[in-house]
Amino acid sequence: MKDQSSHNWLYQTKTFASLYERIVGEATSIVFWRELKERFLDFIPEGGRILEIGSGPGFQAIKIFQHRHDLEIIASDFSSEMISLGKKNYQELILQDQHISRVQSHLSFVQADAMDLSHFDSETFDGIYSVGAIKHFPDRIRGLNECIRILKPGGKIFFSEFFAEASVTDMMNLIKHVRIPDFLKPTFSRFLHSKHKKLVPDKADIEKWEQELSSKGFACSEYLPGYPFFMLKLDKK
Numbered sequence: 001m002k003d004q005s006s007h008n009w010l011y012q013t014k015t016f017a018s019l020y021e022r023i024v025g026e027a028t029s030i031v032f033w034r035e036l037k038e039r040f041l042d043f044i045p046e047g048g049r050i051l052e053i054g055s056g057p058g059f060q061a062i063k064i065f066q067h068r069h070d071l072e073i074i075a076s077d078f079s080s081e082m083i084s085l086g087k088k089n090y091q092e093l094i095l096q097d098q099h100i101s102r103v104q105s106h107l108s109f110v111q112a113d114a115m116d117l118s119h120f121d122s123e124t125f126d127g128i129y130s131v132g133a134i135k136h137f138p139d140r141i142r143g144l145n146e147c148i149r150i151l152k153p154g155g156k157i158f159f160s161e162f163f164a165e166a167s168v169t170d171m172m173n174l175i176k177h178v179r180i181p182d183f184l185k186p187t188f189s190r191f192l193h194s195k196h197k198k199l200v201p202d203k204a205d206i207e208k209w210e211q212e213l214s215s216k217g218f219a220c221s222e223y224l225p226g227y228p229f230f231m232l233k234l235d236k237k
């Protein structure tokens with residue numbers, strides 16, 4: 001059994017949360033934007049309601065908000081420090097952009113643990129997405145089932161995460177977007193690659209999830225070419 005949750009407490013500390021924001025910053029929202037848009041967002045109906053799980057500093061949700069003012073977006077994370085950073089980043093955006101300040105009520109940040117989404121009513125979301133959070137869930141299937149419970153029939157799930165068989169070169173393609181000096185990037189890529197091998201799902205785990213979820217809807221996974229990520233998609237029955 002892989003160590004699934006031992007790094008969780010770090011995100012709850014102010015120091016690590018702000019280090020994550022400063023170093024990782026918008027890296028995953030840069031890498032994933034096209035996939036998130038074409039495989040998830042474009043299927044969410046006008047005026048729909050979506051939820052992000054493990055939103056971190058909120059860059060993904062903010063980017064979606066900038067692109068789709070019609071949606072109600074709730075960004076959730078179990079770390080109050082991450083929620084504060086998300087709210088701060090969103091406030092900064094509102095201050096910069098008069099137009100956005102008129103539609104500000106459409107994005108909110110809520111502290112919630114993916115292991116227990118009882119904060120949200122059943123069958124109330126058109127879509128749920130998550131990038132880089134599922135590796136931290138103590139029980140990954142439980143987290144996915146919680147999401148399925150609060151998803152409307154016909155709703156969509158898009159979860160993305162590192163996978164164990166990814167190469168150091170794939171990792172480097174992500175790390176080139178993080179804010180550290182270039183000469184440190186190869187070492188950081190190798191460090192993250194070996195650290196993640198013990199923590200993230202492998203292809204067999206992902207296949208098993210697909211099978212376990214198939215009674216709830218059409219589930220399938222894909223790998224992001226050139227990057228260390230898989231994408232798990234589900235259309236709820």
Ligand SMILES: C[S@@+](CC[C@H](N)C(=O)[O-])C[C@H]1O[C@@H](n2cnc3c(N)ncnc32)[C@H](O)[C@@H]1O
Pocket residue numbers: 008011012024025028029053054055056057060076077078079082112113114115130131132133136137138
């Ligand atoms: C690697 S960060 C990814 C953040 C952001 N999605 C991104 O792409 O930069 C993982 C995030 O998942 C959150 N997280 C970890 N376990 C969680 C759980 N059980 N429920 C909700 N959020 C969780 C952490 O607090 C952290 O913000």
